[in-house]
Amino acid sequence: MNYKDLANLIFPDAKDIAYYEEKYPERNLPEGAIVTRVAPSPTGFTHIGTLYQGLVAKMASIKTKGVFFLRIEDTDQKREVNNAITNIIESFNNFEILPDEGMISEEEEKGKYGPYKQSKRKEIYQAYAKYMLSMGKAYPCFATQEELEEMRIKQETAKVRTGYYGVWAKYRNLSIEEAAEKIKAGVPYIIRFKSPGREDRKIKHKDIIKGNVDFPENDQDIIIIKSDGLPTYHFAHAVDDHLMHTTHVIRGDEWLSSVPLHLQLFQEMGFKPPKYAHISPIMKNDNGNKRKLSKRKDSEAAVSYYAEQGIPSLAVKEYLLNIANSNFENWRKQNKDASIEEFDFMLNKMSVSGALFDMVKLLDVSKIVISKYTAEEVYLKALKWAIAYDQELANLLEKDKDYTLKVLGIERGNEKPRKDIAKWSDLKENISYMYDEEFEKIKNNYELQKINDKEKIKNILNTYVEKYFNIDDDKQTWFDKLKDLAEEFGYAREVKEYKVNPEKFEAHVGDVSTVIRIAVTGRTNTPDLYAIMQVLGKDTVIKRLKTFE
Numbered sequence: 347m348n349y350k351d352l353a354n355l356i357f358p359d360a361k362d363i364a365y366y367e368e369k370y371p372e373r374n375l376p377e378g379a380i381v382t383r384v385a386p387s388p389t390g391f392t393h394i395g396t397l398y399q400g401l402v403a404k405m406a407s408i409k410t411k412g413v414f415f416l417r418i419e420d421t422d423q424k425r426e427v428n429n430a431i432t433n434i435i436e437s438f439n440n441f442e443i444l445p446d447e448g449m450i451s452e453e454e455e456k457g458k459y460g461p462y463k464q465s466k467r468k469e470i471y472q473a474y475a476k477y478m479l480s481m482g483k484a485y486p487c488f489a490t491q492e493e494l495e496e497m498r499i500k501q502e503t504a505k506v507r508t509g510y511y512g513v514w515a516k517y518r519n520l521s522i523e524e525a526a527e528k529i530k531a532g533v534p535y536i537i538r539f540k541s542p543g544r545e546d547r548k549i550k551h552k553d554i555i556k557g558n559v560d561f562p563e564n565d566q567d568i569i570i571i572k573s574d575g576l577p578t579y580h581f582a583h584a585v586d587d588h589l590m591h592t593t594h595v596i597r598g599d600e601w602l603s604s605v606p607l608h609l610q611l612f613q614e615m616g617f618k619p620p621k622y623a624h625i626s627p628i629m630k631n632d633n634g635n636k637r638k639l640s641k642r643k644d645s646e647a648a649v650s651y652y653a654e655q656g657i658p659s660l661a662v663k664e665y666l667l668n669i670a671n672s673n674f675e676n677w678r679k680q681n682k683d684a685s686i687e688e689f690d691f692m693l694n695k696m697s698v699s700g701a702l703f704d705m706v707k708l709l710d711v712s713k714i715v716i717s718k719y720t721a722e723e724v725y726l727k728a729l730k731w732a733i734a735y736d737q738e739l740a741n742l743l744e745k746d747k748d749y750t751l752k753v754l755g756i757e758r759g760n761e762k763p764r765k766d767i768a769k770w771s772d773l774k775e776n777i778s779y780m781y782d783e784e785f786e787k788i789k790n791n792y793e794l795q796k797i798n799d800k801e802k803i804k805n806i807l808n809t810y811v812e813k814y815f816n817i818d819d820d821k822q823t824w825f826d827k828l829k830d831l832a833e834e835f836g837y838a839r840e841v842k843e844y845k846v847n848p849e850k851f852e853a854h855v856g857d858v859s860t861v862i863r864i865a866v867t868g869r870t871n872t873p874d875l876y877a878i879m880q881v882l883g884k885d886t887v888i889k890r891l892k893t894f895e
Contacts, residue, residue, distance in 0.1 A: 347522045353479035354539070355526055357485060360469065360476040367575045370459055370589040379412035383448070384438075385583070386431030387419045392437040392649040395598060395628055398666050400443045402625060403596045405667070405679040405691035407446070412593070417449030417586065418463045431463075437649045441659040459590045464582050471577040474615065475537050475570055476584045483614050484570060486525050486535040487517045506557060507545075510538065511565045537571035539581070543610055551605050554594070555624035555696045564607040578608055588617040594692070599624040623693050629671065629700040639703055646705065653795060656731040656770025661712035662684075667691070668699040668711070683718070709768040717763040721755035724767075728754075731770040739774045742781060752881045753780045757873040764873045779867040781880065789868045790895065796857040806835060807891045808859055815891070817884040821876045832858040865894040 373381060384400035384808040386392070400416075407414040416438065417432055431452050440442065447457025455462045478484035489497075493516065501508045517525075518540060529535065543563035551559050570581035577585070587595060601623045612619035627638045646652075652662050667674045667686060677689055716724065725743065732740035743750050754777070767776055778784035785893035797803060814827040829839040832855040838844035844854035863875050866887055872878060877886050 347526060347894055349482045349522065350351070351521050352486075352526060353476045355529060356479060357472050358477040360473040363473050363477045365679045366470055366589060368472060370591070372412065372589050372609070375413065377409050378410055380406045380410045380594050381413045381415075381418050381590070381592050381642060382407055382596050383587075383590070383592060384445075385413045385417040385419045386434050386693070387422065388427060388434060389422070389425040390427050390430060390641065392434050392895075393725050393820065394639060394647055394649055394652075396434070397437060397443065397649050397662075398628060398669070399598065399625055400438055401441075401593075401663055402623075402691075402693070402696070403668055404443050404445075405670075405687075405689070406594065406596065406623075408687050409691055413446045415457060415459070415462065415590065416445040417590075418449050419579060419582065420465045421572075421582055421886050422465060423576070424466065433650075440653065441495060441649075441663060443663075459480045459534060464586070465576065467582070467586070468575055470589070471582060471585055472575065475577070475581070477571070478615065481538070483540050484537050485518060485520070485540055485567075486529060487538045487567075488520075488525075488528055488533050488535045489516060499707065500584075509566045511541065511545075511567055515567045534573060536569050536573050538567040539570050539611065539614070541565050541567050541607075541610065542614065543606070547611065549606050550624070551609065553602070553605075554621055554693045555626075556599070556602065556624055556698055559602070559605075561603070561606045564610050566607065568607060580604065580611065584611040584615065588612070592620045592695075595620045596623045596625065599626055624806075625697075626700040628703050633789050634847065635794060636700070636702065637852055638700070646703065647733075648738060654727070654735060654771075656735065657708070657712050657768070657775075658715050658727065660664070661708065661715040664709040664715060665711045668707070669697075671695045672697075676718060679832055712768045713765040715757075716767050717765045719758075721751045723759055724758070725751055728770045728773050732773075736774065738816070742774065742778075745781075749881075753777050756877045756881060766873065777871060779872075780878070782886065785868060785890070789890075791863045792868050795860050796853045797861050802835075802864075803894070804860055806831065806858060807865055807894055809834065810862065811888055811891050812828075815888070817887070819878070824876050826860075828859055836868070861862075862891070866890050 360714045372377075373383070382403040386395065386396045386402050399415075404414045408410070416435070418434070420426055420431070431449065435451060437451055443509050447455075447459060449455050459499050461467050473558075475484060479486075487510075489510070494510075497510075497514055498508050501514065516540075518538075541564055543565040545562045545565045549563055550560065555558055568574075568580055569578050571577055583595075586592075603794050605622060608622075629636045630639050630644060631823035641647050653658070663686060664678065665675075667689065671689075671691060673695065674689060688727040719727070725747070729740060729743045732743060767773055779788060789793065794803070797806070810831055814831050816824075816827075819827065832853075834837050835858070836852065837858060838851040841854050844851050859875060860870060863872060864870060866875070866879060866882070882890075
């Protein structure tokens with residue numbers, strides 16, 4: 347009996363690998379095209395780090411006219427969570443990080459190199475495991491849980507590395523005949539890789555992001571096929587990335603230590619290995635200490651958080667590109683209206699250490715993104731969010747669309763558009779005073795500023811209504827009349843005039859406009875007051891000025 351006989355005994359129905367090598371030919375792509383992927387496991391909510399990896403992979407493929415695909419790595423079925431695949435796909439769709447190939451729903455996919463769900467590739471993995479067995483590069487292992495636990499205890503007592511390797515690999519040198527007898531007798535087994543490595547030898551590896559790194563060779567006889575017939579991640583990714591012709595594996599740097607094993611697997615199977623780019627994790631400042639964004643501790647770790655808050659997906663992508671390539675921020679300043687896909691993204695310019703997640707910075711980016719939207723875009727995007735998360739805001743927006751578009755159009759579309767909205771969950775707070783029913787709830791929640799005598803304020807407002815207010819005035823005339831009003835009450839017509847002689851004046855025209863602003867909006871800070879009054883209309887403005895208390 348030889349290795350091929352043993353391989354046939356274990357996998358009698360598995361095809362020859364030549365079938366798959368022919369089925370998945372080399373891709374017809376331009377020279378230098380990057381073929382890469384995002385390959386999450388459906389074991390919970392989609393992490394922002396997964397989205398980050400996907401964005402990086404997508405940008406790298408776009409730049410080189412390559413291919414970006416979505417593969418679901420679901421071989422660990424004990425940890426799979428219901429609807430997690432749908433959640434992953436929806437997350438990438440919502441952020442418009444769209445794969446060229448791969449899964450497009452729980453069961454549907456597109457592309458010629460599938461299946462793109464690992465649980466559907468069982469026969470492929472078994473064919474390659476059979477190939478490894480037939481060459482004597484893999485073997486059946488019959489170790490029980492009790493034997494493995496006993497071995498681990500002995501290793502810890504002897505203060506040596508734990509694992510299944512070298513002299514500890516009990517079934518590595520079992521004869522073919524003995525192995526066959528056990529299989530025929532129904533003894534449970536798994537398939538292990540027969541590592542040719544030695545820990546006292548080093549390998550040198552050049553990672554695209556981390557640079558040159560040295561590792562001890564892998565000498566662990568890892569499991570490649572589990573008792574359920576499905577592969578481990580290590581084996582599956584090597585087979586998949588070979589057959590899908592992945593040129594670059596872009597993944598989190600928690601996998602960096604697995605490089606010696608993965609390169610060894612590619613080598614022993616006769617595959618050309620891909621290039622590796624290990625991304626540093628997104629970090630968080632926790633009382634002065636840096637740590638990874640945690641699924642358990644940090645709400646912003648979940649991709650769903652950004653949808654719930656109403657932070658536009660484009661803002662999140664722009665922020666992540668800030669983290670990925672430090673020159674993105676300057677590029678954006680010089681190319682204000684360009685698509686992010688035009689950015690010359692560089693894998694080798696990514697940070698070796700993890701970038702700190704900065705919510706303040708993200709919201710600043712989001713303000714800029716929202717400031718570029720038209721009133722119609724703001725309306726549609728905010729309404730879509732409100733229908734899902736804030737019915738009160740949805741009702742407000744839908745009540746009178748034409749009026750709401752005027753409200754949202756204030757200070758929008760000009761050279762310096764308003765930047766007071768960072769997320770759709772801010773919107774109600776930012777526009778509520780423009781609606782009478784909402785204004786009634788907030789109109790008395792104000793703080794008086796420089797001019798704070800109630801009687802004097804009443805006089806200013808009454809005088810303004812009687813002598814100076816005209817809804818048909820252009821902006822300059824409107825402001826000149828405010829100056830006249832200020833002068834009538836003994837205040838400086840110009841702010842600079844007040845600054846030169848502060849002892850001469852009790853206040854200035856800006857303080858007068860603040861009095862009017864508070865009466866009309868209930869706020870001390872708003873967008874352009876003239877534009878607000880134009881949208882509110884004559885009757886509403888006069889009513890608010892006259893009834894101010």
